[in-house]
Amino acid sequence: QEKINHYRNINNITVVGRHIPDPCKSFEDFTVDNDIINNLKQCGFEEPTPIQKQAVPLMLQGRQILACAPTGSGKTAAFLVPVIQSLKGPQKQGFRALILCPTRELAKQTQRECDRLADGRGFRVHIISKIKKAMTQYNPNGSQKYDILVTTPNRLCYLLKQDPPALSLRNVEWLIIDEADKLFESGVRGFREQLTDILKACDNENRKIAMFSATYTPVVAKWCVHNMKGLVRITIGHRNA
Ligand code: ADP
Ligand code: ADP
Ligand code: MG
16 A cells, blocks of 8 residues: 555646556556557557556446546546446447536547547447538437537537437436536636536436546536535646645
8 A cells, every 4th residue: 555655646646536446557457458548559659658557447446436537648638538438339229428528629639539549449430520410410210320529519518409419318328528617718617518418318227427638627527516416536746726
């Protein structure tokens, strides 16, 4: 235990919560399938970044987390690796993971990283591009050949508000909120109301939430405490509000 605490200290990892798994020193320590480890190495990555060391084993246990780590510290792979592992392979159940981003550019980058890290699995990773097309594309009576949705919140809520809703989130197992500090600040009230609607639509009993943020923001932390059972907080470096 002393050794683990020392390892967290030298990696600048602070973690608050119960029964925290040890941080992973190498990709091989992630209990994920070999293809994912190979894909990480194909990206040119040699070892996990501090946020990946602690967030990946937690999310692999299905724990709900608030992860704060600086820009450029590898937060995208920190949530994509456990999401890809837990979804296993493509299914015809509609979206099983939802990743919310503040901008379309970021959504595209996240989709690209997901395609690289899930290479070989055949997942269908979608971005809502044309809203007109989207109105019929995700028809709940259709093929449901979708696995992961990466989107900004406005267009998603627009589709959910249709009667009947133009897409279903009832099979979503992981809801990832990336750049939570930006999302919560941009809409002030707005994003919180959208998030309430999105959560209502994600009514799977196995739904878990993971929040990622570059800064530790009290409003985000407060939302997490109220809405995420068994919350674990991870901070890398200093808490800079
Ligand atoms: P953040 O979301 O924290 O700002 P990103 O996920 O965008 O950071 O990652 C920043 C850069 O670091 C990207 O180019 C990404 O490919 C790269 N990266 C991610 N994980 C690793 C790793 N384990 N080793 C080296 N580079 C990594
Ligand atoms: P984002 O890029 O953050 O998803 P946009 O404002 O670009 O948000 O929304 C995308 C599209 O969704 C808009 O062009 C519009 O057609 C539709 N849309 C979103 N919100 C509304 C709304 N409240 N009323 C009507 N259309 C909307
Ligand atoms: Mg990021």
